[in-house]
Amino acid sequence: QVQLVESGGDMVQPGGSLTLSCTASGFTFGWYSVTWFRQAAGKGTEWICNITPDGGHTNYLDSLKGRFTISRDNTKNIVYLQLNDLKPEDTALYYCQARNTRGQRTQVTVSS
Numbered sequence: 001q002v003q004l005v006e007s008g009g010d011m012v013q014p015g016g017s018l019t020l021s022c023t024a025s026g027f028t029f030g031w032y033s034v035t036w037f038r039q040a041a042g043k044g045t046e047w048i049c050n051i052t053p054d055g056g057h058t059n060y061l062d063s064l065k066g067r068f069t070i071s072r073d074n075t076k077n078i079v080y081l082q083l084n085d086l087k088p089e090d091t092a093l094y095y096c097q098a099r100n101t102r103g104q105r106t107q108v109t110v111s112s
Contacts, residue, residue: 001025001026002025002099002101003025003026004022004023004024004096004097005022005023006022006103006105006106007021008021008106009106009109011109011110012109012110013111014087014088014110014112016086016110018082018083019080019081020083020094020108021078022036022079022080022096022103023076023077023078024077024098029074029098030053030054032098033050033051033052033053034050034051034072034079034097034098035047035050035098036048036050036079036081036095037094037095038093038095038108039092040092041091041092046061047061048061048068048081049068050070053074067083067086068082069081069084081094081096083108087110088110088111089110090110091109091110091111092107093105093107
């Protein structure tokens with residue numbers, strides 16, 4: 001069964017950090033690029049970043065460069081999204097996508 005599972009979402013204060021994980025199963029993970037998206041309440045889906053199958057290249061939404069970092073460990077079938085200096089506007093449901101499969105999303109809430 002092809003599956004992606006996100007984890008690591010939490011509630012943090014502004015300026016805090018989180019590491020989200022996207023764990024894959026049921027397919028050859030290392031063959032696929034992985035993309036992270038987010039969706040805030042009442043807003044559309046926002047593309048955040050992606051990473052190539054070998055992890056050699058990454059791309060980011062310009063406004064998030066320097067705060068968010070994507071990485072992967074193909075030996076563990078995991079992609080990470082490091083979120084630093086979080087702001088209230090980062091509050092959203094975050095999810096990963098690969099091989100036309102999306103995970104179930106994980107909630108990030110930034111609030112004092």
